[in-house]
Amino acid sequence: MTTQRFVSGDDIHSLSAYVANKPGVLARIAQVFARRGFNIDSLVVSPGGTGDFSRMTITAKGNPEGLQQVIEQVGKLVDVLHCFDHTGQDVVVRELALVKLAVTPSERTEVLQVAAHFGAKTVDLTEESLTLMITGQSDKLDAMLGLATKWPLIELVRTGKVIMARGAAVT
Amino acid sequence: MTKQILDGGQALVKCLENEGVEFMFGISGGAAIPIFDAVVTTKTNIKLVLTRHEQGAAHIADGYARATGKAGVALVTSGPGATNTITGILTAHMDSVPLIVLCGQAISPMLGKDAFQEADIFGMTMPVVKHSYLVKNTNDIPRVIREAFKIATTGRPGPVLIDLPKDVTAGPCTADLLSALDLPGYKVPEAPDSRIILQIAEALAKSERPVILAGHGALIADAAAPLRALAEKLRAPVMTTLLGKGAFPETHELSLGWPGMHGTAYANKALCECDLILNIGSRFDDRILGQPARFCRDAVRIHCDIDRSEIGKMIEPHIACVADARLTVEALLEHVAPLKTEAWLRRLAGYKKKYPLKYRKTGSLKMQHVIEEMYKLTGGRAIVTADVGQHQMWAAQFYRTDEPNKFLTSGGAGTMGFGLPAAIGAQFGFPDACVVCFTGDGGFQMTNQELSTAVLHKLPIKVIVLNNHYLGMVRQWQELFYDDRKSGVDLEGNPDFAKLAEAFGAKGFNIRRQGDLRRVLQKALDYNDGPCVINVEVEKTDNVFPMVPAGRPLEDMLIEPPKYKMDKPTGST
Numbered sequence: 001m002t003t004q005r006f007v008s009g010d011d012i013h014s015l016s017a018y019v020a021n022k023p024g025v026l027a028r029i030a031q032v033f034a035r036r037g038f039n040i041d042s043l044v045v046s047p048g049g050t051g052d053f054s055r056m057t058i059t060a061k062g063n064p065e066g067l068q069q070v071i072e073q074v075g076k077l078v079d080v081l082h083c084f085d086h087t088g089q090d091v092v093v094r095e096l097a098l099v100k101l102a103v104t105p106s107e108r109t110e111v112l113q114v115a116a117h118f119g120a121k122t123v124d125l126t127e128e129s130l131t132l133m134i135t136g137q138s139d140k141l142d143a144m145l146g147l148a149t150k151w152p153l154i155e156l157v158r159t160g161k162v163i164m165a166r167g168a169a170v171t
Numbered sequence: 172m173t174k175q176i177l178d179g180g181q182a183l184v185k186c187l188e189n190e191g192v193e194f195m196f197g198i199s200g201g202a203a204i205p206i207f208d209a210v211v212t213t214k215t216n217i218k219l220v221l222t223r224h225e226q227g228a229a230h231i232a233d234g235y236a237r238a239t240g241k242a243g244v245a246l247v248t249s250g251p252g253a254t255n256t257i258t259g260i261l262t263a264h265m266d267s268v269p270l271i272v273l274c275g276q277a278i279s280p281m282l283g284k285d286a287f288q289e290a291d292i293f294g295m296t297m298p299v300v301k302h303s304y305l306v307k308n309t310n311d312i313p314r315v316i317r318e319a320f321k322i323a324t325t326g327r328p329g330p331v332l333i334d335l336p337k338d339v340t341a342g343p344c345t346a347d348l349l350s351a352l353d354l355p356g357y358k359v360p361e362a363p364d365s366r367i368i369l370q371i372a373e374a375l376a377k378s379e380r381p382v383i384l385a386g387h388g389a390l391i392a393d394a395a396a397p398l399r400a401l402a403e404k405l406r407a408p409v410m411t412t413l414l415g416k417g418a419f420p421e422t423h424e425l426s427l428g429w430p431g432m433h434g435t436a437y438a439n440k441a442l443c444e445c446d447l448i449l450n451i452g453s454r455f456d457d458r459i460l461g462q463p464a465r466f467c468r469d470a471v472r473i474h475c476d477i478d479r480s481e482i483g484k485m486i487e488p489h490i491a492c493v494a495d496a497r498l499t500v501e502a503l504l505e506h507v508a509p510l511k512t513e514a515w516l517r518r519l520a521g522y523k524k525k526y527p528l529k530y531r532k533t534g535s536l537k538m539q540h541v542i543e544e545m546y547k548l549t550g551g552r553a554i555v556t557a558d559v560g561q562h563q564m565w566a567a568q569f570y571r572t573d574e575p576n577k578f579l580t581s582g583g584a585g586t587m588g589f590g591l592p593a594a595i596g597a598q599f600g601f602p603d604a605c606v607v608c609f610t611g612d613g614g615f616q617m618t619n620q621e622l623s624t625a626v627l628h629k630l631p632i633k634v635i636v637l638n639n640h641y642l643g644m645v646r647q648w649q650e651l652f653y654d655d656r657k658s659g660v661d662l663e664g665n666p667d668f669a670k671l672a673e674a675f676g677a678k679g680f681n682i683r684r685q686g687d688l689r690r691v692l693q694k695a696l697d698y699n700d701g702p703c704v705i706n707v708e709v710e711k712t713d714n715v716f717p718m719v720p721a722g723r724p725l726e727d728m729l730i731e732p733p734k735y736k737m738d739k740p741t742g743s744t
């Protein structure tokens with residue numbers, strides 16, 4: 001089979017790997033990226049379908065040419081069933097963030113207005129703090145977090161991107 | 172009668188028997204005792220060979236594997252025993268050699284607690300193995316062993332490390348010794364896509380100046396016979412890489428020898444002037460390419476490799492074929508017709524005549540002369556191992572190889588100290604073969620303790636120490652690129668190698684003059700009661716040519732010593 005190279009101008013790539021759930025598999029994959037100088041921006045690992053397999057969604061930065069090789073090298077690891085680059089493809093992309101802000105009771109209304117606009121939910125509330133949960137595409141999260149800088153941030157946790165192919169296709 | 176339950180070590184040995192293992196090379200220690208004990212209690216036919224260093228064990232297993240095509244097995248203890256194998260694992264990894272490394276390990280409840288002789292060998296070796304295991308349950312042993320051999324020997328072969336905590340090898344094993352494999356992610360390409368074969372055939376049909384480049388992959392896939400048929404049918408010249416030596420007979424009229432940094436001028440010229448390159452099983456190593464951007468720039472580039480991740484890594488091909496090399500060549504054979512290559516072959520014959528591999532026999536004794544003499548005396552039939560350095564390059568130039576798996580050297584890693592243990596491994600694999608090791612005075616001192624192993628087993632290997640009293644290859648670079656500033660290359664303090672051999676109980680010879688060369692080499696060949704070491708005093712400051720300075724295009728190859736001052740090389744090494 002001739003190899004089909006996906007070369008995009010993007011520097012940020014969304015990859016998805018389906019792997020056997022065995023010890024060391026994450027370390028092996030991380031090493032392939034590190035050896036070629038790719039930085040992993042986000043990584044989500046979770047059980048995929050059955051407990052024997054895991055799904056990894058990896059967002060990585062680096063030049064597209066080297067990335068193709070990284071993908072092939074990840075793909076050839078014994079415990080990896082497949083690894084695909086979904087950058088630029090029509091896929092469902094979601095991310096979740098928890099944002100804890102230092103908000104006094106008098107400021108709550110304004111925060112909740114911003115939250116409502118983005119469909120974020122309040123998941124925890126105290127006299128000094130308010131924790132929001134927002135899900136969606138990463139740029140939507142970025143937009144809300146941008147507005148939320150108005151209040152002192154206590155902490156922020158983002159899950160990193162997960163992606164899934166549209167329609168009946170597999171990721 | 173109740174069936175006796177095996178312990179993990181015994182199950183391991185039984186599983187190794189099932190895989191057809193003949194030898195295990197290694198050194199014991201606390202964490203590996205249950206395995207060594209099982210060798211006795213199972214009364215196995217597997218021969219346990221005690222080496223003198225674990226690096227030696229790994230290289231011996233590697234040499235055995237390269238010579239026989241079967242997996243080689245090293246067995247070592249935890250901690251330092253295991254870490255001593257790492258150079259051997261890297262060497263096997265770089266050259267795609269099926270090596271199984273079994274390591275004893277601290278008991279599993281102590282893992283991660285800095286137990287005595289605990290080393291995270293699983294983690295440390297991850298970048299240099301094809302795959303590895305840390306076995307947590309005794310009942311996993313049979314499956315792991317079966318998987319390990321499958322992984323090590325199929326597709327693109329490579330080393331597999333198995334870390335075996337002592338409680339795991341000591342515990343009872345009730346699992347079926349033929350447990351099923353569980354390798355859902357392991358895929359091995361097999362037959363080539365027929366459309367691609369047709370594309371390649373079409374491209375070949377249009378070519379007037381083709382070259383075939385055959386790499387180690389052609390040997391691994393046992394493609395030498397169909398490759399020869401293909402070359403002869405096409406009337407296309409063939410070059411084999413350093414590791415591919417023997418995939419096509421070097422004495423064949425269509426052979427161009429090997430290309431690259433110290434390859435033949437005519438192979439490099441053919442690469443500069445060809446209109447098509449058909450690569451069968453070479454990973455386009457940087458030592459072959461010169462400058463990747465210039466390499467075969469105007470030629471149609473066809474890359475056949477079983478490892479998809481090699482495609483486009485160094486050279487972007489026009490046609491890529493990811494499949495077994497033998498099946499690829501056989502398929503091609505059915506679709507090609509003779510090419511009109513008369514003019515091209517005539518041009519290359521002219522280069523062979525004009526730029527032969529040559530050296531001067533006058534003056535002090537040359538390494539090339541020693542190697543050529545040995546080639547003649549052995550009729551070119553020996554299994555040759557070469558260590559790393561100038562002597563390696565000359566061995567590859569002047570000991571022409573006509574048959575597969577008869578020239579063994581550390582190519583990718585360039586591991587000094589590989590030659591002697593590799594020769595030991597090859598001789599274990601082929602007890603009746605003539606095995607010759609060409610080594611340097613530097614490299615020999617890195618693993619010469621394995622002479623004990625060779626003496627003990629009466630292996631009649633011929634170790635030829637080409638003694639220039641220098642780390643010659645490095646000295647050559649310093650002379651050519653660093654104004655001859657010698658830094659850390661003088662091997663002053665070398666022992667008397669012939670005496671050293673005698674101290675081991677091996678036979679020692681010395682050659683100091685040309686006049687003694689043939690006679691003493693013949694004596695060494697006639698001595699078959701055990702190993703012999705032939706110390707040959709050679710020209711101290713000779714340099715290897717042709718030479719393509721690292722990072723320069725093949726067009727800039729130096730056929731002779733340069734008359735001008737050279738810039739420092741830009742290529743990696």
Ligand SMILES: Cc1ncc(C[n+]2csc(CCOP(=O)(O)OP(=O)(O)O)c2C)c(N)n1
Nearest residue numbers: 560561562587611612613614641642643644
């Ligand atoms: C383990 C190891 N250390 C260092 C080197 C770097 N190196 C490459 S060739 C060479 C010199 C080899 O000297 P010798 O064995 O005497 O062979 P010669 O070049 O003189 O024939 C050295 C030091 C190496 N390849 N391997």
Ligand SMILES: [Mg+2]
Nearest residue numbers: 611612641643
């Ligand atoms: Mg030397």
